[in-house]
Amino acid sequence: MKKTYLPLLTAALLTACAPTAKTPAVATDSAASATPAPLTAAPVSWQQQAQEFLTAYTAEYQKLYTQSSEAEWRSNTHIVPGDTTNAAATARANERMAAFAGSTANINRLRELLTHKQDLTPIQVKQLETALYNAANSPQTAAEVVKRRIKAETEQTEKLYGFDYKYQGKSVTTNDLDELLRKEKNPQKRQQIWEASKAIGPTLKPGLLSLRDLRNQTVQALGYPDYFTYQASDYGMSREETMALVHKINQELRPLYRELHTYARYELAKQYGAKQVPDYLPASWLPNRWGQDWSSMVEVKGLNLDPVLAKKGAEWQVQQAERFYQSLGFQALPPVFWEKSSLYPLPKGANYKKNNHASAWHMNLEQDVRSLMSVEANTEWYETTHHELGHIYYYLTYTNPEVPPLLRQGANRAYHEAMGSLMGLAARQKPFLAGLGLIDPKVKTNDMQALLKEALGSVVFIPFASGVMSEWENSFYADNLPADQLNAKWWALSKQYQGIEPPTSRGENYLDPATKTHINDDPAQYYDYALSYVILFQLHDHIAKQILHQDPHTTNYYGSKEVGAFLADIMRPGSSKDWRLVLKEKTGEDLSARAMVEYFQPLMAYLKEQNKGRKYTM
Numbered sequence: 001m002k003k004t005y006l007p008l009l010t011a012a013l014l015t016a017c018a019p020t021a022k023t024p025a026v027a028t029d030s031a032a033s034a035t036p037a038p039l040t041a042a043p044v045s046w047q048q049q050a051q052e053f054l055t056a057y058t059a060e061y062q063k064l065y066t067q068s069s070e071a072e073w074r075s076n077t078h079i080v081p082g083d084t085t086n087a088a089a090t091a092r093a094n095e096r097m098a099a100f101a102g103s104t105a106n107i108n109r110l111r112e113l114l115t116h117k118q119d120l121t122p123i124q125v126k127q128l129e130t131a132l133y134n135a136a137n138s139p140q141t142a143a144e145v146v147k148r149r150i151k152a153e154t155e156q157t158e159k160l161y162g163f164d165y166k167y168q169g170k171s172v173t174t175n176d177l178d179e180l181l182r183k184e185k186n187p188q189k190r191q192q193i194w195e196a197s198k199a200i201g202p203t204l205k206p207g208l209l210s211l212r213d214l215r216n217q218t219v220q221a222l223g224y225p226d227y228f229t230y231q232a233s234d235y236g237m238s239r240e241e242t243m244a245l246v247h248k249i250n251q252e253l254r255p256l257y258r259e260l261h262t263y264a265r266y267e268l269a270k271q272y273g274a275k276q277v278p279d280y281l282p283a284s285w286l287p288n289r290w291g292q293d294w295s296s297m298v299e300v301k302g303l304n305l306d307p308v309l310a311k312k313g314a315e316w317q318v319q320q321a322e323r324f325y326q327s328l329g330f331q332a333l334p335p336v337f338w339e340k341s342s343l344y345p346l347p348k349g350a351n352y353k354k355n356n357h358a359s360a361w362h363m364n365l366e367q368d369v370r371s372l373m374s375v376e377a378n379t380e381w382y383e384t385t386h387h388e389l390g391h392i393y394y395y396l397t398y399t400n401p402e403v404p405p406l407l408r409q410g411a412n413r414a415y416h417e418a419m420g421s422l423m424g425l426a427a428r429q430k431p432f433l434a435g436l437g438l439i440d441p442k443v444k445t446n447d448m449q450a451l452l453k454e455a456l457g458s459v460v461f462i463p464f465a466s467g468v469m470s471e472w473e474n475s476f477y478a479d480n481l482p483a484d485q486l487n488a489k490w491w492a493l494s495k496q497y498q499g500i501e502p503p504t505s506r507g508e509n510y511l512d513p514a515t516k517t518h519i520n521d522d523p524a525q526y527y528d529y530a531l532s533y534v535i536l537f538q539l540h541d542h543i544a545k546q547i548l549h550q551d552p553h554t555t556n557y558y559g560s561k562e563v564g565a566f567l568a569d570i571m572r573p574g575s576s577k578d579w580r581l582v583l584k585e586k587t588g589e590d591l592s593a594r595a596m597v598e599y600f601q602p603l604m605a606y607l608k609e610q611n612k613g614r615k616y617t618m
């Protein structure tokens, strides 16, 4: 997840700064400040009033945002179970932010200014709308609820990342569990590993249930019916429109998913020596805790990066990702990135833990950018490193004088996720790898196997992201899914969308959805990732065909300043430009799965051939 929390600004303040119509404007733009104010104050224009408000608001916002980020950083990088020092400091910082951003004075003033939209500049309107959107996450009319939510959020993160996973009686990290799920061949052991990875669930149940209520109640104070609707509105869409969009994407990729599902059932049954091919995939057969990425099922001769990366080491991967971005014309990462990021797993025996899910942080909405990862030398982290640097370069690119701090966000959240994943895709293609000397340029590789491996990553992800995760959260927040149906709903959706079943029955004493970090700390927005895949294939298609004039399956972006300029143009305006317009202008298309479907089209015939005579169950 990216950490661009526009957290919970704190109250009161702007009463002192917010001008009323009678207050002579303190001009903030240079032209106006050069003009001496007339003795009898002329009526202050709405534009001037808005500017004055925004200047004061932004200064305070940025200060509190930085303090919140610093406290959150500490809370996520130094987790000492039982020690509440960091959690308490984080709660205080977030409460200050909430009290400001959600203050009644600010909300009233924002609403008032927005009734004069027609007199304001478009960029002023965008900022005011963003500030009002942020306010809904911490309205001080529901101050007690917001305070409780802040506390519950910090506690939930500490529980999640303070958890001691055990396999065969020994403590293991999630990196260990992931590696075991990718490699272990014995189905009984696989089941134990999978179950070990789900042991955290029940611990998180009370916290998640109370977070649901607190999140819903928070946004209801400003008129949103539920938290899912609130998150969707950030795209300018209703909850229904969002769900319709992700359904459509899922439908478009469904025929291919059906082939992949059939293929995987038969191949894995063979691999694990199952007497019968199951109609639904046992979750413990898949090389990922949630079945969201099956790519390690296939090894492509000549393209296996794991041994090469193992030799190069974890540090090299991060440096290499930076080099790739630099080759496109992006600047070197600022020194603070290297000094303050937390990039690698903690040393064995450390007396604290850290959040081990990758994230990228824009600490002060200026140049302080950091990443929190647990990079190890393997293909999965190689891609994740490219992904996180995509967030970092997005931060750095929209941090420019044209973009006010309030609009230093992605065109929408999905764009933020798309950039780095696009670079991750580019960094796996054969000509790129050969150019870097990571593989032998003369080696013969099987293109169909390579495409299959990619589909097992990207296509397989879609029903998880747009189906299981989005439907579950939609139902959890908007329909108040009852506490005794949480796990049943999760598995019903897994069966329906992914064609996956748990290895044994999972009652309500488990809470398997809560094992996914985003359910706890990035709530009601996982469809961002589904949309990001669709967008990244649209961008990739355009880059390959229109800029590089290469086959989209075999590109080499390395060193192309034109590709860099294309991406930087998308990043530079942040959220000051409408996301639909950005896509249309840059690719000529509206959001659509067209490019993604087309990219994997050659695989359809191949899989149909492989699956001849096999039973389809979805």
Ligand code: X8Z
Residues within 6 Å of the ligand: 001, 002, 357, 358, 359, 360, 384, 387, 529
């Ligand atoms: O959470 C992430 C990123 C963090 S911004 C590593 N991703 C999703 C996940 O891990 O579930 C990337 C793709 C999907």
Ligand code: ZN
Residues within 6 Å of the ligand: 001, 002, 387, 388, 391, 416, 417
């Ligand atoms: Zn991300």
